[in-house]
Amino acid sequence: MIDLCNARVNASATVHGWAAGHDRRGAGPVECLSRHTADAWGPIDAAAQAANTRAITNSAGRIISAYPVPAHLVGGNPDPTVWIITDDLDQPPTTTTVLFPSDY
Numbered sequence: 488m489i490d491l492c493n494a495r496v497n498a499s500a501t502v503h504g505w506a507a508g509h510d511r512r513g514a515g516p517v518e519c520l521s522r523h524t525a526d527a528w529g530p531i532d533a534a535a536q537a538a539n540t541r542a543i544t545n546s547a548g549r550i551i552s553a554y555p556v557p558a559h560l561v562g563g564n565p566d567p568t569v570w571i572i573t574d575d576l577d578q579p580p581t582t583t584t585v586l587f588p589s590d591y
Contacts, residue, residue: 494573496520499586502569505562512560516569516585519554523571523583528552547577 498506498516506512522529528539529552542548552571561567566587573583 494579494581494583496583497585499584499590501587501590502585505587509560509562512562515556515560519552519569519571519585520583522554523550523552523573529554542576545576549574549576 502516506516519529526539526543528536528550531539531551531553535551538548539550539552542550550573554569554571556567556569558567566589568588569585570588570591571583571585573581575581
């Protein structure tokens with residue numbers, strides 16, 4: 488499980504603007520962060536799952552999650568997926584970023 492209590496959590500300007508643009512979208516990134524910290528990384532491939540598990544086990548590296556945006560909340564967003572990346576597990580405080588793939 489990822490502990491974000493002392494972490495820096497950032498959202499890209501695109502995610503922030505998208506979430507702020509509709510009442511129901513604001514909860515989306517928060518729900519994704521909750522899933523990310525519970526090791527529910529979304530539909531990522533087996534190699535990414537193994538890398539995440541290694542990163543948590545070794546307290547080193549980074550963790551990547553991907554969550555589909557519900558169709559009714561996509562709006563003007565060109566990306567149907569939200570990514571969450573927690574970097575530098577071995578160098579607290581870690582940084583977690585919520586972004587769209589096109590922000591990367």
